[in-house]
Amino acid sequence: MFGSHLSISKGLDTAARNAKALGFEAVQVFTKNQRQWKTKPLDPGAITDWQQAIEELGWQDQTVSHASYLINLASPDDELWHKSIDLMTEEINRCETLGIPFLVHHPGAYTTSDAASGLARIALAYKSLCTRTAGYATVMCLEDTVGSGSNLGRTFEELAELRALILDQTGAPHRVGFCFDTCHAHAGGYDLSTRTGGEAVLAEFDRLCGLENLRVIHLNDSIGTVGSRKDRHAHIGEGTIGCGTTARVLRESGFAAVVNHPKLKAVPMILETPKEPTDAGTPMDTINLRRLRRLGKG
Numbered sequence: 296m297f298g299s300h301l302s303i304s305k306g307l308d309t310a311a312r313n314a315k316a317l318g319f320e321a322v323q324v325f326t327k328n329q330r331q332w333k334t335k336p337l338d339p340g341a342i343t344d345w346q347q348a349i350e351e352l353g354w355q356d357q358t359v360s361h362a363s364y365l366i367n368l369a370s371p372d373d374e375l376w377h378k379s380i381d382l383m384t385e386e387i388n389r390c391e392t393l394g395i396p397f398l399v400h401h402p403g404a405y406t407t408s409d410a411a412s413g414l415a416r417i418a419l420a421y422k423s424l425c426t427r428t429a430g431y432a433t434v435m436c437l438e439d440t441v442g443s444g445s446n447l448g449r450t451f452e453e454l455a456e457l458r459a460l461i462l463d464q465t466g467a468p469h470r471v472g473f474c475f476d477t478c479h480a481h482a483g484g485y486d487l488s489t490r491t492g493g494e495a496v497l498a499e500f501d502r503l504c505g506l507e508n509l510r511v512i513h514l515n516d517s518i519g520t521v522g523s524r525k526d527r528h529a530h531i532g533e534g535t536i537g538c539g540t541t542a543r544v545l546r547e548s549g550f551a552a553v554v555n556h557p558k559l560k561a562v563p564m565i566l567e568t569p570k571e572p573t574d575a576g577t578p579m580d581t582i583n584l585r586r587l588r589r590l591g592k593g
Contacts, residue, residue, distance in 0.1 A: 296320040299566040308348035321563040323359040326389040362386045362400035368420040369403030369413035390433040399474040402448040418460035425465040438474040441482040449483040451503040472510035478517040493549025512564040531583045542589040554590045
């Protein structure tokens, strides 16, 4: 099922309805200003409006939230680490209140420590998070990254190790999933420029992380080349993954491998591509969706 990350500037419920109007079956949102530590509590009216919209759309299992970029659960700095846990707790609480099943977040950066210490720090943070939110249904989804600087989560081996460390701390496998971002994977070194390559990448992810644990997919083309470590999203077919916008070309890309994988049919596949319209006023989400839908017919 295809979706898009949409603005909540006119309301959470409006974002969901706009996604439907654009032809999507899912939506991803920020539930707060993602660049601020402090936030106002959710307005009761906004909660009701969102829940009503989701009920009308029948999207109870098809909504995603992305956590604030400020959060760094791997930080060796105690003050920042505790602030990150507090903000992540708030993000989870908001998802649980709204009935959003999946919360995507970047694992974190170890900065002045080392990778092993950073991974352990995230796992310990999860212990606190799962204790604070015991009994919740919200699934926290670790997103793969391009691995720039000290950011963790570039390799599938590292993601698998991180989930294992988290489970050792929490004993809550149902609360911990993954988000696979195509741009991040490609720029991080996993070549998705061909359909064969994409199938091999997914098989490797399945072997190490388990496709059953993959709860959200971000469908983004990549401006950066494979292994460039550049996190810059492009429209479908206009980057180094799709390498062209025609159906014939895209069917030979890694996008076709993802879209047509039988184990991923029920996973929300979210566009995080630029939102500017064409010169004719057509939303680029509409064009990207059209390109993706053609892949399922090939």
